Amino acid sequence: MPVRDRLLEFEAKRDQYERESMRGKKGKKSKKEEEDDLSLPGFLEKVKGMEGKLALLKADVSELKKMQNTLYCAPKVLESDLQKMENLAEQILSSSITIRKDIELLSSAGTDQKSQKKGLIMSNSVHLDMNYQNPSAVFIDPYFQESQKAISELQDLQDRERELNDLEGQIHEVNMLFKEMHGMVQDQGKMVDNIEKHVEQAVNEVQSGNQQLEEAQKSQCAARKKKIICFSILITVIVIVVIIIVITMTDNSDSG
Amino acid sequence: MAVSKNSNPFFAEEDEEDWSFEKKEKIQEQIFASEDRQLDSTMRALRSIQESESMGVATAEELLRQGEQLNNIERKTDEINQTMTVTQKHLNNIKSVFGGIKNWWGAKKTSTAAKEPETKPSRLQETLEKHRSDQPVRRNPDTRGFYQEDDDLDEDFMKGARTQQYFKPVTHSAREEQLNENLGEISNGLTTLKGLALGLGDEIERQNNQLDRLGPKVGKANDHLEHQNKQMKTILRK
Numbered sequence: 466m467p468v469r470d471r472l473l474e475f476e477a478k479r480d481q482y483e484r485e486s487m488r489g490k491k492g493k494k495s496k497k498e499e500e501d502d503l504s505l506p507g508f509l510e511k512v513k514g515m516e517g518k519l520a521l522l523k524a525d526v527s528e529l530k531k532m533q534n535t536l537y538c539a540p541k542v543l544e545s546d547l548q549k550m551e552n553l554a555e556q557i558l559s560s561s562i563t564i565r566k567d568i569e570l571l572s573s574a575g576t577d578q579k580s581q582k583k584g585l586i587m588s589n590s591v592h593l594d595m596n597y598q599n600p601s602a603v604f605i606d607p608y609f610q611e612s613q614k615a616i617s618e619l620q621d622l623q624d625r626e627r628e629l630n631d632l633e634g635q636i637h638e639v640n641m642l643f644k645e646m647h648g649m650v651q652d653q654g655k656m657v658d659n660i661e662k663h664v665e666q667a668v669n670e671v672q673s674g675n676q677q678l679e680e681a682q683k684s685q686c687a688a689r690k691k692k693i694i695c696f697s698i699l700i701t702v703i704v705i706v707v708i709i710i711v712i713t714m715t716d717n718s719d720s721g
Numbered sequence: 722m723a724v725s726k727n728s729n730p731f732f733a734e735e736d737e738e739d740w741s742f743e744k745k746e747k748i749q750e751q752i753f754a755s756e757d758r759q760l761d762s763t764m765r766a767l768r769s770i771q772e773s774e775s776m777g778v779a780t781a782e783e784l785l786r787q788g789e790q791l792n793n794i795e796r797k798t799d800e801i802n803q804t805m806t807v808t809q810k811h812l813n814n815i816k817s818v819f820g821g822i823k824n825w826w827g828a829k830k831t832s833t834a835a836k837e838p839e840t841k842p843s844r845l846q847e848t849l850e851k852h853r854s855d856q857p858v859r860r861n862p863d864t865r866g867f868y869q870e871d872d873d874l875d876e877d878f879m880k881g882a883r884t885q886q887y888f889k890p891v892t893h894s895a896r897e898e899q900l901n902e903n904l905g906e907i908s909n910g911l912t913t914l915k916g917l918a919l920g921l922g923d924e925i926e927r928q929n930n931q932l933d934r935l936g937p938k939v940g941k942a943n944d945h946l947e948h949q950n951k952q953m954k955t956i957l958r959k
Contacts, residue, residue: 612748626762647783654787679811
């Protein structure tokens with residue numbers, strides 16, 4: 466497992482952090498100021514508060530250790546003091562590192578609260594681990610971060626996958642609709658074909674019927690004319706006959 | 722740093738390594754699997770869209786054909802009705818001399834032959850045909866091959882101009898690019914489908930209205946026929 470060598474870093478900044486530990490309260494204040502500035506939802510503030518408490522705890526523990534050593538190892542005060550001072554410096558360094566990381570997480574995660582929360586939980590668990598182990602546990606941090614990043618990636622991917630599946634389902638529905646539509650149009654197509662055929666036939670029949678009626682009308686006209694002519698001839702003949710009869714009758718009466 | 726690692730009774734070096742390393746690998750596997758599934762999903766969706774498109778086009782063609790048929794039917798029915806009026810005149814003539822006089826009188830009325838505006842500019846037909854003619858064009862997206870040969874800024878520029886990010890990228894892998902492309906194609910396909918569906922809907926509505934008009938016309942023709950048949954029967958019996 467590749468481990469980042471931060472020893473030089475630690476040593477270079479040791480005095481600065483020692484001073485910070487003296488002004489422990491100032492550190493807390495700056496943290497609180499940051500809390501107010503970022504104005505996070507309640508949950509994040511609580512987690513931050515927890516971390517502050519843990520830092521306090523650590524400071525107390527280191528102070529206790531100091532006191533114990535001074536009590537038990539009186540002649541070796543200088544060496545143990547130095548050692549405790551080193552330990553104290555490292556612990557304070559690590560706690561400030563985690564605080565820095567939290568700030569980075571908060572500023573980089575942006576509006577993604579979920580990953581923020583995850584980040585804070587992760588950093589919190591790092592805190593807890595470091596309570597049990599030495600500050601070299603800090604070297605595992607990058608893996609925590611990476612796997613935590615991977616977890617959030619997976620979540621996003623799964624969300625997206627769900628949405629894509631929904632989309633696919635809907636597209637499939639649309640496909641079904643198109644198939645149905647096609648089927649209906651085909652069926653009705655047959656009916657329309659039928660209707661068209663019948664209408665064509667009907668048109669033809671009606672037209673021929675019309676022609677027949679025309680002929681009928683003509684022949685009736687002709688027949689009527691003939692009837693009238695016959696009738697009129699008959700009547701003229703009858704009139705002539707009647708006239709002849711009348712004339713002969715009058716002639717007969719005259720001559721007799 | 723004299724504090725030993727074993728101060729934590731639950732701490733085991735192997736566990737720690739496994740927890741961060743293997744877990745990360747497992748998660749990576751899951752990520753890959755998820756991406757694969759997503760890609761498959763989009764491919765299936767694309768195929769589905771293409772199928773819908775081809776069916777939609779077939780339906781549109783069939784509908785247009787039926788539309789023509791319906792127009793034909795309407796025209797013919799109008800013809801029948803007109804012819805019927807003429808036959809009625811003949812029949813009136815045949816029935817009696819007075820019928821003929823009635824005809825002269827009625828002839829002036831029927832000069833106003835109701836000619837339906839059948840030839841409505843069916844732009845819907847045109848939109849459908851446009852879609853139909855668009856099909857062969859859209860089925861050749863392989864003009865991309867020509868661009869790639871250049872290996873120019875042109876290609877990248879065109880790519881930038883063409884592509885559009887449809888989702889928030891997570892892994893920034895090549896598969897995500899493919900996914901994006903697929904989503905783009907899905908978007909285009911869906912636009913076509915939408916146009917098709919709208920065109921189909923309009924055409925069907927038009928045909929529905931036409932059918933509503935046709936119904937009474939055919940009924941009228943039927944009535945005429947029956948009536949005139951009766952008249953002829955009575956004439957023939959005489």
